[in-house]
Amino acid sequence: MAERTGIFAGDDPFALARTWLAEARTQEINDSNAMALSSVDAEGMPNVRIVLLKSIEDNGFVFFTNYGSVKAQELDQSGKAAFVIHWKTLRRQIRARGIISREDGPIADEYYASRSLKSRLGAWASDQSQPLENRAALENALAKATAEHGDNPPRPPFWGGYRLAPLELEFWGDGEARLHNRFRWRRASIDAPWDVTLLNP
Structure with missing residues (x-):
């Protein structure tokens, strides 16, 4: 393994990612857990959008969405995805590529229960990614969901999580004169050991 010191030190990339995220939470003004998630459709055309990372587990990164959304359809179809988290104030980023699975338990x-009531009802009201006639139609759907589910709505069957188990992670730190620091963690499978390589900027 390549020698790592300072902000790159450690032998567990998930612990390192949690440390960086914790630092970002103290410095980023908004949405320190925002990540650009990339997927591809059935024809291989790429898509990217910002989602919120909700947890870093011991072997994966978890986020949540509507299972009827375009992103969910693409994730289910390919079983693979990539993301990048960039922290402008920290001048760091994490990139990942790996295997996708649902978190539906x-x-x-x-x-879902930890979200605000309005967000929980909004999950019922929105037919995510589908055409919307006008804003009033969405507000009517929200009113209907509120009347039907009240102040304790259950998690919709079409809403849940995804876990990205990375086969490759890159920790990037800004360097003087654009001579950045890049450490790539790579493994052959989600059960295999990591190989860490220092990359040219």
């Missing part, structure tokens, strides 16, 4: 229930 107690973890999804727990996170």
Whole structure:
């Protein structure tokens, strides 16, 4: 393994990612957990959008969405995805590529229950990614969801999480004169050991 010191030190990339995210939470003004998630459709055409990373587990990164959305359809179809998290104030970023699986159990229930009531009802009201006639139609759908589910809505069956188990991670730190610091963590499978390589900027 390449020698790593300072902000790159450690033998567990998930612990390192949690440390960087914790630092970002103290310095980024808004959405320190925002990440650009990339997927591809059935024809291989790429898509990218910002989603919020909700947890870093011991072997994966978890986020949540509507299972009827375009992103969910693409994730389910390919079973693979990539993301990048960039922290402008820290001058760091993390890139990942890996295997996607659904998180549709107690973890999804727990996170859904932690959201604000308006967000929980909004999940019922929005037919995410589908055409919308006008804003009034969405407001009517929200009113209907509120009347139907009240102040304790259950998690919709079409809403839950995804876990990206990376086969490759890159930790990037800004360097003087654009001579950046880049460490790539790579493994052959999600159960294999990591190989770490220092990359040219």
